[in-house]
Amino acid sequence: MIEVSFDKKAMADIARDLEATPREIKRAMHLALNEVGRQMKSLAAKEVAKDTGVKRSALKPRILSFKRQVDGIDQVKLWTGVYRIPARKVGVKKSSVRGKVDISPYVLAVLSSDVIPLFESRFIPAFERKLRWLKSK
Numbered sequence: 689m690i691e692v693s694f695d696k697k698a699m700a701d702i703a704r705d706l707e708a709t710p711r712e713i714k715r716a717m718h719l720a721l722n723e724v725g726r727q728m729k730s731l732a733a734k735e736v737a738k739d740t741g742v743k744r745s746a747l748k749p750r751i752l753s754f755k756r757q758v759d760g761i762d763q764v765k766l767w768t769g770v771y772r773i774p775a776r777k778v779g780v781k782k783s784s785v786r787g788k789v790d791i792s793p794y795v796l797a798v799l800s801s802d803v804i805p806l807f808e809s810r811f812i813p814a815f816e817r818k819l820r821w822l823k824s825k
Contacts (some may be wrong), residue, residue, distance in 0.1 A: 692764050692807060692811075694764075694808065695812065702815065703819065708819055713819070715818075716815055716819040716822055717815060719814075719821075720811060721764060721811070723814050724807060724810045728803050728807050731803055732798055732799060735802055735803075
């Protein structure tokens with residue numbers, strides 16, 4: 689599990705300026721998290737594929753599962769996905785390795801160095817965009 693915190697004051701100011709209801713704020717957070725989450729999933733899969741040689745198509749569904757647990761307006765908890773990849777996806781011959789290969793070190797390194805900082809910087813603009821869209825409906 690990864691906990692990500694945002695600037696609570698900035699998000700509250702955006703919500704106050706747009707006169708958003710708590711329900712609209714919650715919905716905007718959900719929509720922004722889905723949008724940014726898809727981008728981060730692709731980015732993480734691309735970076736890990738470079739390091740490990742695993743196909744991106746094998747990594748993308750497994751690398752991050754964005755099971756959301758939102759605590760207030762400023763915190764989001766992201767649950768990371770499965771790190772064990774089938775050996776055939778890694779390009780290992782069946783005779784040499786059976787079962788699954790653990791790629792946890794690569795995934796955790798990529799998440800901490802590349803993905804999470806980008807997630808933090810992209811979330812608030814996405815939140816504002818989604819909130820404006822909800823208010824315009």
